[in-house]
């Protein structure tokens with residue numbers, strides 16, 4: 001409880017917050033985290049961009065797993081951590097919310113100024129003509145072409161991907177772009193792929209205008225997130241983090257709250273919000 005009241009003080013003391021969220025914010029919505037409490041990979045490392053582009057079997061495997069993973073991703077609903085951050089924005093305290101998550105749950109909870117640093121899993125992009133189309137559209141085509149895969153179940157990962165062991169992916173039929181025949185890829189930044197520069201610049205502009213940084217549910221192990229904490233620290237501004245495990249920026253933090261995100265932030269929702277947050281974990 002000491003940590004929770006300190007977080008409240010931290011939030012009250014700093015008027016403009018730069019908020020960065022990660023996988024820990026969405027775990028209570030049923031979207032699993034990639035990493036354990038020490039920041040290590042829980043399962044195999046996610047697919048690399050170079051593998052996806054270079055190898056047909058990698059794309060077959062990716063889309064076969066994605067076909068199943070999307071079912072859970074599509075059903076996910078925001079939890080109290082998302083709601084609390086939407087409340088904070090409605091109070092004029094958050095200029096921009098930068099998320100490493102690709103699930104769209106901040107927007108579903110009512111946040112408006114969201115920078116999806118790593119893209120959105122509900123959008124698919126053609127790598128050749130840049131055409132974008134809804135994931136639901138591609139999902140329907142995947143199911144139609146691959147009825148035997150559509151009935152499989154698996155353990156999903158946070159990007160809508162899923163772990164499918166012992167399955168032969170050779171027969172999987174991956175659709176191409178209707179317009180140009182190019183490769184289709186979820187509009188998500190893969191490992192080994194750059195975050196679009198305009199997104200990063202927009203985030204840094206918000207960071208410069210903020211008084212303090214609040215990290216919610218991120219281990220900051222990926223540089224694309226860590227660099228914001230580094231820049232904040234270099235500017236001499238304080239950083240608070242809510243995360244169940246180690247973060248790469250632990251030595252930069254003014255405050256560390258080792259609690260579930262929804263629990264730590266529930267005070268922003270008032271007494272009713274706290275009751276809801278408690279029910280989530282029963």
Ligand SMILES: [Zn+2]
Pocket residue numbers: 126127128129130131177178179180181182
């Ligand atoms: Zn195309």
